[in-house]
Amino acid sequence: MNNSIAKEKIISLRKKRSLEDMRFKYYGFTAMCLSLAVLVFLLYTIFSKGYTAFQKTIVLLEVDYNQEVLKLTPDSSDEDMEKGKFFRVKKQAIENFFPDLSKSDIKLVKKLFSINVDKEIKDYFLDNPEVINTKQQIWVTAHSDVDQLLKGNSRRDVPEDRRKLNDIQLSYVDQLVEENRVKQVFNNFFFTKADSRHPEIAGVVGSFMGSLFTLFTVFILSFPIAIGASVYLEEFAPKNRITELIEVNISNLAAVPSIVFGLLGLGVLLNVFGLPRSTPLVGGSVLALMTLPTIIIACRASLKAVPPSIKEGALAVGATKTQAVFHHVVPLALPGTLTGTIIGLAQALGETAPLIMIGMIAFIPNIPTGLTEPSAALPVQIYLWVESAERGFQEKSAAAIMVILIFLFMMNAIAVFLRNRFERKW
Amino acid sequence: MSNSKILANGVDVYYGSKQALFGISMDIKEKEVTALIGPSGCGKSTFLRCINRMNDLIEICKVSGSIKVDNEEIISEKTDVVSLRSKIGMVFQKPNPFPKSIFDNVAYGPTIHGLVDSKNELEEIVHSSLKKAGLFDEVKDRLNEPGTSLSGGQQQRLCIARAIAVNPEIILMDEPCSALDPIATAIIEELIDELRLNYTIIIVTHSMQQAARVSQKTCFFHLGELIETGETNKIFTNPDNTKTQDYITGRFG
CATH class of the missing domain: 1.20.5 (Single alpha-helices involved in coiled-coils or other helix-helix interfaces)
Structure with missing residues (x-):
């Protein structure tokens, strides 16, 4: 029932x-x-x-490498070649770009070309000196305004005074399109050049290298310190009030807003120690301070995950504490610590605020080659480009975001790979 | 009558404010197997871990009293724990080989103590230790494979080989067979019987049959006190204390 x-x-x-x-x-x-x-x-x-930022617009330009205009002879030495009057060649080429151009028209035509055209005309000649006294059809970079128009990013149906290109210039562009004298190709500048005031020749390499140098500094500074600190705290520190206080404060530091670390860098590293501004060295030091708590927490977790029986086994055969820790515990925890470090580096890669504080927001048109050279960083570059009024920078910033995302994905993939590759099952 | 190897006198152990051992005094003879038996939580493992100072690892653990190994006091600030542990090997409840090759597992002890000068010598020690632990024939073709790839019983014998390799005089065994099946257990017990010829062995066990089979002396612990100690034969047939009697006949514990 x-x-x-x-x-x-x-x-x-x-x-x-x-x-x-x-x-x-x-x-x-x-x-x-x-x-x-x-x-x-x-x-x-x-x-x-x-x-669209991965494509650029190029225009076919007929250049007459006349020796009189260049003030060169076919026998000129390489040094003299460098000093050729290429700007005169360019001027002539633009004057003859369309038949029968008036003076004011020439000015308008000139604005269809990138500032980089001088250099392109010169480089073409230096690569092929035999073209002297011949007419050459060269593809040169178009101005960003033309580029944006052809990509459909800027509209042509708004009133003329609110457009970058006026009606005459629009008709020129249309004519070029009709005559097939303009086309879009892969934008190699984006991956070979540093920042520029001119969107069509602005690239991401300068800030990419800056980020790389910065991350290198972060790694060099934070990895050994984090390993040392976490090994000490986990294995050697006496369990007392002071240790507890340190542990709590490490967790607190992990939650401190990053701009505070930027202020620290500005106040201490730049003003007190007088380290050079805007450099990956300072940026990396600041970001290392910022990511240290994160990495220490991750390192401690992976040290904790090593079964104590391994350490006991080592101690029981007479290893000293240091031997037991460094022969057995640390190597076993290494994949975990590396993963933690990479996650910390990924965090550092995306950080903008502290870098702005220490001046990495400056406009740097060169690709940095060392830790003490002024440079930008990817997130700051994105910030700079998003802010700028030129329409050509809008697509660049989105493309730079793609670059930083791919960078991040790759770092995380390495972290996952390391974890899977070296992880041990107990 | 053989000489006494370990002489404990009034050993008290506290975990924080909780007392785990009450005045343990014990005399352990050389080249004998001494079994420590008793119900769970009675302090037999705690006592075992006092002998090689493994309790140092536990922050809140305080040991007082006197333990003398070869007439040398070891419960003292001055004791060199590292050389003490090279003299007293230990085998744990759960096999804990290093996640390294079989060879490296055994070679670790001799290497850190600098017992060997050449590779050949090291090889010799590793081989002889594995032979003494009765494992050599099973693993001689795969010394480079990880120690963790062995079966549970083999792993435990590997741990014994690792302990033997530093040439200890005493081997402590903390329930070495509790994670093993009966066949592996029988192999280890046989091994203990052979090792007795060269080493002083102290074994903590929950299995009374095991204590009866392998040991010459048995000590019965209860609630942190040493109730009775004596010849194994006597403890299991005619104990003096009624508590011992109750325990070995299965009335409690």
């Missing part, structure tokens, strides 16, 4: 319980889909805005 009542109760409640299961599964699935949708939307926006 009692037994059957119990059974009924179990069955009636069982339905409710399985409904609960279903509901929870449904909630979880919805949450996952939502976050996935947001992520996809984000990536789509960035990609659709930025992919």
